Amino acid sequence: MRRRPGHYPLVFAGGAALLVLSLAYLVYGGIQEGAAYWVTVGELQQQRMLPQRAAEERPSRVRLGGTVALGSVQWDSSHRHLRFMITDGAHALPVAYSGVVPDIFKDGRQVVVEGTLGRDGTFQATTLLAKCPTKYSPRG
Amino acid sequence: MADLGRFTLLAALVLAAYALAAAAAGGRTRRREVVASALRALTAVAALELVAALVLLVALGTRNYAFQYVASHVSDAQPLLYDLTALWGGMEGSLLLWALILSGYTLLAVRAIGRQRPSLVPGVAAVCAAVTGFFLFMLTAVTSPFVTVPFPPEDGRGMNPLLLNPWMAIHPPTLYLGYVGLTVPFAIVMSALLAGPAGDAGILLARRWMMWAWYCLSMGLMFGAKWSYLVLGWGGYWAWDPVENAALMPWLVATAFLHSVMIQERREMLTRWNVVLVILAFGLSIFGTFLTRSGVLSSVHSFTQSPLGAFFLAFLALAMLAAFGVAASRWDALRSRDALDAPLSRESAFLMNNVLFLSAAFSVFLGTVFPVVSEVLTGRAINVGPPFFDHVIVPIALGILLLMGIGPLIAWRRASAENLRRSFLAPGAAGIIVGVILLASGVRSPGAVLAFTLCGFVTGTIALEFIRGVRVRRAHQGEGIGRALLGLVLRDRRRYGGYIVHLGLLLLLCGITGSSLFATQRLVTLSPGEAAVIGQYSVQFEGLSQSTRGGAFSIGARLRAYEGRRDLGSFVARRNLFLASRESTTDVALRSTPRDDLYVILVGWTQDGGATLRLLVNPMVMWMWAGGLVLTLGAVIAMVPERRRVPATAPVFEGAWSPGGP
Numbered sequence: 001m002r003r004r005p006g007h008y009p010l011v012f013a014g015g016a017a018l019l020v021l022s023l024a025y026l027v028y029g030g031i032q033e034g035a036a037y038w039v040t041v042g043e044l045q046q047q048r049m050l051p052q053r054a055a056e057e058r059p060s061r062v063r064l065g066g067t068v069a070l071g072s073v074q075w076d077s078s079h080r081h082l083r084f085m086i087t088d089g090a091h092a093l094p095v096a097y098s099g100v101v102p103d104i105f106k107d108g109r110q111v112v113v114e115g116t117l118g119r120d121g122t123f124q125a126t127t128l129l130a131k132c133p134t135k136y137s138p139r140g
Numbered sequence: 141m142a143d144l145g146r147f148t149l150l151a152a153l154v155l156a157a158y159a160l161a162a163a164a165a166g167g168r169t170r171r172r173e174v175v176a177s178a179l180r181a182l183t184a185v186a187a188l189e190l191v192a193a194l195v196l197l198v199a200l201g202t203r204n205y206a207f208q209y210v211a212s213h214v215s216d217a218q219p220l221l222y223d224l225t226a227l228w229g230g231m232e233g234s235l236l237l238w239a240l241i242l243s244g245y246t247l248l249a250v251r252a253i254g255r256q257r258p259s260l261v262p263g264v265a266a267v268c269a270a271v272t273g274f275f276l277f278m279l280t281a282v283t284s285p286f287v288t289v290p291f292p293p294e295d296g297r298g299m300n301p302l303l304l305n306p307w308m309a310i311h312p313p314t315l316y317l318g319y320v321g322l323t324v325p326f327a328i329v330m331s332a333l334l335a336g337p338a339g340d341a342g343i344l345l346a347r348r349w350m351m352w353a354w355y356c357l358s359m360g361l362m363f364g365a366k367w368s369y370l371v372l373g374w375g376g377y378w379a380w381d382p383v384e385n386a387a388l389m390p391w392l393v394a395t396a397f398l399h400s401v402m403i404q405e406r407r408e409m410l411t412r413w414n415v416v417l418v419i420l421a422f423g424l425s426i427f428g429t430f431l432t433r434s435g436v437l438s439s440v441h442s443f444t445q446s447p448l449g450a451f452f453l454a455f456l457a458l459a460m461l462a463a464f465g466v467a468a469s470r471w472d473a474l475r476s477r478d479a480l481d482a483p484l485s486r487e488s489a490f491l492m493n494n495v496l497f498l499s500a501a502f503s504v505f506l507g508t509v510f511p512v513v514s515e516v517l518t519g520r521a522i523n524v525g526p527p528f529f530d531h532v533i534v535p536i537a538l539g540i541l542l543l544m545g546i547g548p549l550i551a552w553r554r555a556s557a558e559n560l561r562r563s564f565l566a567p568g569a570a571g572i573i574v575g576v577i578l579l580a581s582g583v584r585s586p587g588a589v590l591a592f593t594l595c596g597f598v599t600g601t602i603a604l605e606f607i608r609g610v611r612v613r614r615a616h617q618g619e620g621i622g623r624a625l626l627g628l629v630l631r632d633r634r635r636y637g638g639y640i641v642h643l644g645l646l647l648l649l650c651g652i653t654g655s656s657l658f659a660t661q662r663l664v665t666l667s668p669g670e671a672a673v674i675g676q677y678s679v680q681f682e683g684l685s686q687s688t689r690g691g692a693f694s695i696g697a698r699l700r701a702y703e704g705r706r707d708l709g710s711f712v713a714r715r716n717l718f719l720a721s722r723e724s725t726t727d728v729a730l731r732s733t734p735r736d737d738l739y740v741i742l743v744g745w746t747q748d749g750g751a752t753l754r755l756l757v758n759p760m761v762m763w764m765w766a767g768g769l770v771l772t773l774g775a776v777i778a779m780v781p782e783r784r785r786v787p788a789t790a791p792v793f794e795g796a797w798s799p800g801g802p
Contacts, residue, residue, distance in 0.1 A: 011483040012480065012483065012488075015483070016495075019495060019499070023499050023502075023503070026503070026531065026532045026535060026536075027503060027506065027532055029531055029532075030503075030507070030524065030527070030528035030529070030531035030532040031510075031524055031528060033527040033528060033531050034507075034524040034525045034526065034527035034528030034529075034531065035522050035523070035524050035528070036522065036523050036524075036525065037520055037521070037522055037523075038511060038515075038520070038521035038522065038523055063523045075744060077746055077747070078665040078744070078746055078750070078752045079665075079743055079744020079745065079746070079752045080663060080665065080743065080744070080752055098663075100373070100374040100375070100741075100754070101743075102372070102374075103302060103372070103373065103723070103724050103725050103726055104300070104302065104723065104724075106722060106724075114523075114525065127525075
């Protein structure tokens with residue numbers, strides 16, 4: 001009954017093909033679910049200037065990187081909702097966010113926000129990540 | 141003093157280069173005195189690195205701000221202990237620590253291998269010297285920790301207050317012990333392949349080192365999760381952050397190896413596969429350091445600004461090319477001597493386990509580098525966040541969980557229907573009972589029911605293995621239950637240690653399932669005296685208080701928690717504002733029970749003394765930490781060498797591993 005080494009039954013070939021396909025399917029689904037384009041503030045503003053197109057497309061999730069404009073951080077009285085201006089130096093965009101704010105968030109810091117651009121031109125962020133430019137050495 | 145540091149590193153680099161040359165030449169010409177000289181050079185390298193590390197420690201401890209490294213990681217207000225842990229708080233220091241750990245491992249490995257298989261010593265010494273040499277090159281030519289400034293500042297900038305935490309103090313060195321530990325198996329395997337027609341390719345010798353590295357990586361990940369949970373104040377412990385993924389990938393590959401190595405021992409199969417896994421694990425450890433240190437993921441552009449990333453990438457590419465080249469040159473000699481007999485067998489269960497672990501590692505890799513890959517391919521960077529990882533990893537993890545229950549019970553070679561029925565009846569029933577109980581008690585989340593059912597099944601499997609073993613011992617030796625259990629575990633430590641590790645991982649997975657599917661949170665603004673209800677808890681806000689401690693101004697919300705009528709005592713959620721650096725940190729108010737954690741963050745406060753609080757109830761988080769302890773117990777049992785060699789159930793190959801002799 002012993003086969004020569006290296007010769008595997010058809011079952012294994014079929015199994016392998018099935019596995020690769022299901023992994024590809026999973027990865028594809030995951031990308032559909034979690035993908036967000038990186039955009040700059042300038043690009044997003046340009047997109048807003050084209051009202052027809054923006055109205056047709058449903059607002060897509062994007063990831064926006066930039067700096068928190070100095071002096072633009074505003075909290076509501078109960079400290080729940082946060083508004084600030086994000087800037088890439090040339091353009092600026094208002095951002096609204098109400099979630100967990102990282103401790104290292106403050107004006108002048110680099111941040112990454114993920115969310116969608118609202119009709120009123122305010123970026124509605126669902127996640128807020130802050131980067132410490134100088135001292136925060138990544139863990140690990 | 142900085143000169144001493146610079147000099148020692150330079151001397152160490154020269155000696156490492158010499159050790160590489162001498163070990164390679166001595167190994168090739170079989171001249172023992174040349175190899176011995178290389179080993180002495182490696183000892184000197186270790187001593188020199190130790191001196192360099194001590195110089196840096198003294199500079200950190202005495203707050204010598206003339207050192208740039210000291211000035212940017214130490215400040216007068218920082219506690220002395222954290223001044224010293226700043227050794228691994230920054231890049232230069234952590235590279236030095238990496239080199240030092242590697243040299244320590246090298247000396248240990250050379251000694252151990254000299255006893256077990258002396259023919260591998262020159263190769264191991266050469267590979268370790270090459271890797272050490274790379275890090276010493278970085279430390280002398282690219283990012284020296286001993287850069288000084290002519291006019292030292294009055295005070296240093298100190299570390300980010302987020303890093304001043306006991307868990308963060310031990311997290312990096314633990315992780316490094318694991319990362320660096322992956323170099324030793326790599327060196328052993330490379331040495332065995334270079335030394336001649338490979339036999340087992342040194343894999344079996346590498347196993348114990350891999351186990352140690354795996355354990356350190358596990359603990360490093362655990363400590364990082366604990367830090368994230370306690371310090372970052374967002375209520376979670378894992379965010380699929382690139383630096384987390386960087387440590388998870390080698391862990392996954394090392395886990396795959398620890399399983400497939402058993403097939404090689406028992407059946408002389410999968411040797412090639414194991415060689416590839418060892419090379420991959422090493423490559424991922426370098427890649428992980430590259431990821432965390434080069435900044436490639438924040439942007440492709442910042443990557444080009446620092447030369448560091450380019451050097452790492454070049455070294456990684458060179459190492460992988462060389463390693464796969466060596467493996468390819470011995471590919472035929474590594475052929476399996478046996479073949480899989482049947483799709484339903486323990487071998488194929490293990491093979492499947494390996495495929496799933498590698499799929500998981502690949503998916504994590506893909507998700508981590510996706511922004512870079514997509515930017516290179518399409519010109520637009522696309523980020524895939526946590527939803528991607530959850531979507532891909534959860535099904536794979538469930539598959540692995542299922543195999544964790546099947547693997548130990550299914551017969552080697554070919555499972556018969558009788559074997560399947562006898563083995564799986566009880567554990568399968570255990571799983572189904574858990575599932576039914578959950579459904580009956582109103583749990584409707586399919587993910588949770590599936591995960592806990594599988595956990596029940598695996599627990600049944602492990603219990604059955606222990607019961608069978610104990611029963612046999614009691615029948616043969618008439619021992620009591622406790623004694624039989626102890627004897628069983630001590631006699632076959634790897635096997636039963638492994639099962640205990642599985643139990644630890646089950647606790648961990650239960651914790652992850654419970655806390656990610658059933659966590660609840662609320663954001664409330666309360667005036668003093670008001671209370672908010674979350675889950676079965678009610679949290680009363682008693683008022684704000686202020687204090688100054690350790691250079692920080694801190695605002696605390698005094699809270700009292702109740703469960704029904706029962707008073708659970710008072711606790712404080714704080715926010716600390718560091719005046720000097722304008723940083724802030726969060727102290728979470730936390731009350732842990734095995735059932736759930738009540739976790740309160742002070743988000744902000746109002747003019748009239750009210751507070752905005754984020755209340756979370758995270759179920760079963762404590763299970764994860766308990767899982768870490770159980771995993772440690774199991775890993776220790778599995779790693780402690782057996783005093784008396786159990787008669788090898790494994791066949792012995794020619795020229796392979798004969799304990800106590802060459």
